[in-house]
Amino acid sequence: MTLSIRIEARQQQSLVMTPQLLQSIRLLQLGHQDLRAHLEREADRNPFIELHEPHSGGKGRVRAAMPASPSAKPSLPTSTGAASSDGTERLAETRAETRSLEAHASAEIAEIFACRTDRAVAFALVGALDEAGYFREDVDAFSLAHGHEAETVGRVLARLRAQAEPAGLFAADLAQCLALQLDRRGRLDPVAETVLAHLDLVARGDLATLRRLTGEDEAGIAELIGEIRRLEPKPGRLFDTADRVSVVPDVVVTGAPAKGWRVELNAAILPRVLVDERYAARVAAGPLSREERDFLSDCRASAQWLTRALDQRSRTITKVAAEIVQRQSGFFAHGPQGLKPMTLASVAEATGLHESTVSRVTTDKFMQTPRGTFEMKFFFTTAIASSAGGEAHSAGGVKHRIRRLVDAETPDAVLSDDDIAARLQGEGIEIARRTVAKYREALGIASSVQRRRALAMRRIAS
Structure with missing residues (x-):
């Protein structure tokens, strides 16, 4: 066998992921909160990028008018500008103005305790509450970590459990939370204590075993369980929390089955990105070194590219959303029973996009409809x-x-x-x-x- 060396020319195709292509893909996948943070970072580092918050004027949505006939294709007229203020009010699912759990508990402490030392211990206990309003830590470990006497911590904790409103705050677990509430009502008797010690039987509805453990008849057990089910298992959720996030839709669907559906991109949730061309011209006219000119040229090109990429992102999201609405018109007319089978591949084929692009468009994006707000992934079944x-x-x-x-x-x-x-x-x-x-x-x-x-x-x- 002999070995020989020869030169061959082969032709093959490959996708080169340029930095701008990677950035476009990333912009498409980001939800509006992450995208806003990204735009703010870009504006900080690029002197030519201006961010304008939405204001009234009625020109802030990229629209897709859906015809009443499901066979007709939607048109996609676009407009630029800011969304109207009434649109913002209609879209945002705002939460009620409620006090935070920490603020409420602190007010309770001010009423319950007069001693400065007890108040200091109580405020430390508030900091250890979870979202349900429970204090789940070991008292001895907590005392050691905060430099308080374990006896003092135990006494203060017991008083908070007995007096703080709503009943159940500072409980160690679900059983104690429910027991505290029954105790305030004068209903914590031995039968109730036994039932609360066997909540697993309550969850399974095992009345026979509960009757045997308590000696109570079936009607009495059922009445007690009914009362327990009406109690609040998580008193802390009655209050606002710092990390509670409102769901704001990226796309809005309005209209009616007979008149057709309108698909609108909610531009009110993001600032407009503009290139300050006047500033760019003024700077370019001044005395600059070559390095400075290169830097400013790169910044200007980057700003212009960003505006184009965001416009393309808006149009792609609207295009996919319009296709979803057209294919799932039965859902909008009749509810969940009207959902039809739909895959990423079928939407990708209809819109001329890659399947991975459709996946990115529908990730972490929400659609407000006359039947509620849904993640766009919901419609794929x-x-x-x-x-x-x-x-x-x-x-x-x-x-x-x-x-x-x-x-x-x-x-x-x-x-x-x-x-x-x-x-x-x-x-x-x-x-x-x-x-x-x-x-x-x-x-x-x-x-x-x-x-x-x-x-x-x-x-x-x-």
Whole structure:
């Protein structure tokens, strides 16, 4: 065998990821909060970038008018400017002006304690509360870490649990939280204490075991459980928290089935990015070194590219959103049961985009509709075959149907997974029992045995 050396020329294609292409991809994937932070950083480092917050004027949305006919393609006229103030008020899901848990607890401490030392310990305890309003730390470890006597911490903690409002604040766990609330009502007797010590039995609806442990009859146990279920398991959630984030939609869908749907990009959530050309011209006219001119030239080109990239981002999001609305018109007209099977690949093919681009567009983006605000990923659902050979059903629509069947149950007619599968098959949905069980668990619906016990308890309590 002999070896020989030769030169060959081969031609092949490859995608070169330029820095600008990588940046465009990143801009497309960012949610509006992360994008705003990115724009602010760019404005800080680039003297030619100006950020203008949205103001009234009614020119702030990229629009896609959806025709009433589902067969007609939407047009995509665009406009620039800021979104109207009334649009901002309509879109933002604002939270109520509530006091923070820390502020409320501090006010309670001021009323309960007169001693300065006790107040200092109490304020330290407030800092250790979790979002539920529980104090879950070990008292001895907490005392050592904060330089207080364990006896003092225990005494102050006990007083807070006994007097702070709402009842249940500073509890160590769920059972103690509920016990504190019953105690304030004068309902914490030995039977209640036994039931609270076996909350797992309450969750399972195991009345027989609870009766055996407490010696109480079934009606008494059911009444007590009904009262426990009406208590607040997380008193801390009644107050505002610093890290609670409002969901603001990126896209808004308005209209009606007969008139067609309008898809609008909510430009009110982001500042407008402008290139200060006057400043650029004034600086360029001054005496500058070559390095300074190169730097300013790069900054100007970067600013111009950013405005183009943001405009392309807006148009891409609107294009994908319009396609989603057109394909899921049944959802907007009839609700979740009107969802149709839809994949990233099908939307990508219809819009002429890459599947990965559609995935980035729908990640961390929200759509406000007449039926609520949904993540754009919500509208993508797999297909379930029709037993009659007709049009396939969407997994989302089938889940909604399962929920409706369970909600209609009575204590004497609780459906098993087999029963639900049979009902759905009777409606032309080809589905197996194990798929029903998987969807039921995904919806957070208990098993038929647990639902039967819960319905029986409610009937007894009523």
